[in-house]
Amino acid sequence: MRITVFASGSTGNCALVQAGSGRLLIDAGISLRRLTAFLAAGAAKPSELGAVLITHEHADHVSGLEMLTKKHGVRIIAPRTVAARLTGALPSVSDYIEVIRAGEAFELCGAEIRAFHTLHDTDESVGYRIEDEGGSFGLCTDLGCLTDEVLEAMTGVELAVIESNYDERMLCDGPYPVYLKRRILSEHGHLSNEEAGRLAVHLAQNGARSLVLGHLSRENNRPELALRAVSAALSEAGEELELRAAPPLGAVHMEAGARCRA
Numbered sequence: 001m002r003i004t005v006f007a008s009g010s011t012g013n014c015a016l017v018q019a020g021s022g023r024l025l026i027d028a029g030i031s032l033r034r035l036t037a038f039l040a041a042g043a044a045k046p047s048e049l050g051a052v053l054i055t056h057e058h059a060d061h062v063s064g065l066e067m068l069t070k071k072h073g074v075r076i077i078a079p080r081t082v083a084a085r086l087t088g089a090l091p092s093v094s095d096y097i098e099v100i101r102a103g104e105a106f107e108l109c110g111a112e113i114r115a116f117h118t119l120h121d122t123d124e125s126v127g128y129r130i131e132d133e134g135g136s137f138g139l140c141t142d143l144g145c146l147t148d149e150v151l152e153a154m155t156g157v158e159l160a161v162i163e164s165n166y167d168e169r170m171l172c173d174g175p176y177p178v179y180l181k182r183r184i185l186s187e188h189g190h191l192s193n194e195e196a197g198r199l200a201v202h203l204a205q206n207g208a209r210s211l212v213l214g215h216l217s218r219e220n221n222r223p224e225l226a227l228r229a230v231s232a233a234l235s236e237a238g239e240e241l242e243l244r245a246a247p248p249l250g251a252v253h254m255e256a257g258a259r260c261r262a
Helices: 032-041 065-072 080-089 091-096 148-154 168-173 178-185 193-205 223-236
Strands: 002-007 014-019 022-026 049-053 076-079 097-100 106-108 111-117 126-132 135-140 159-163 210-214 242-245 249-255 258-261
Touching: 002 032, 002 159, 002 210, 014 032, 014 126, 014 135, 022 111, 032 065, 032 249, 049 065, 065 091, 076 080, 080 091, 080 097, 091 097, 111 148, 126 148, 135 148, 148 193, 159 193, 168 178, 193 210, 193 223, 210 223, 210 249, 223 242
Parallel strands: 022 049, 049 076, 076 097, 135 159, 159 210, 210 242
Antiparallel strands: 002 014, 002 249, 014 022, 106 111, 111 126, 126 135, 249 258
């Protein structure tokens, strides 16, 4: 199993999972041109994608879907409410959508996949857990708090991408209007560096080996702050794993049985 994060942040989100016998995309929040270039670096093409798994319908996760389906007819996998929102916002992709139910496992390209709910400021938002004979991977970004469902779904993964969106002091002292700060800080907002540290400890205690911090805010966080906070939580708990922070745009790789690298 091999994971490549192509983009992670408010300007776009997209990750490639090579699992089972195929290549799966999680979200398509970057242009088809950029996606094609990233895939070409790994000797792959958009037409070879088995499907794109959608976490939710916000633009930074779906802005590349129309061109991806128009040019290459790639399947879209999404839970029911997300699928309905996509159909309303992007009617041209409706023929490519396949609806799944969060919490129920399904097989795709020889891998077992399960979506799980996350709390975010939309009617439905999910993360994904993917497993094959080579390993297990979990992704959860765009969530305001760690629910029992999230912790259970992520327990036991070897590789993970988790949200570490903001440093609380930077957010509270920063220029955002009060209503936006409250939204980000809410249970339906985003995950702080401290909460990311809590999740990292839980993952490490249950066998995780490599972890990428994602969806860092450009205005309210810095990679060194996120890494410092999560590393401190791991150290205090006596845990250790390979830790990286994903840039807004630029490939970061993780592979079962190997260290993560840029």
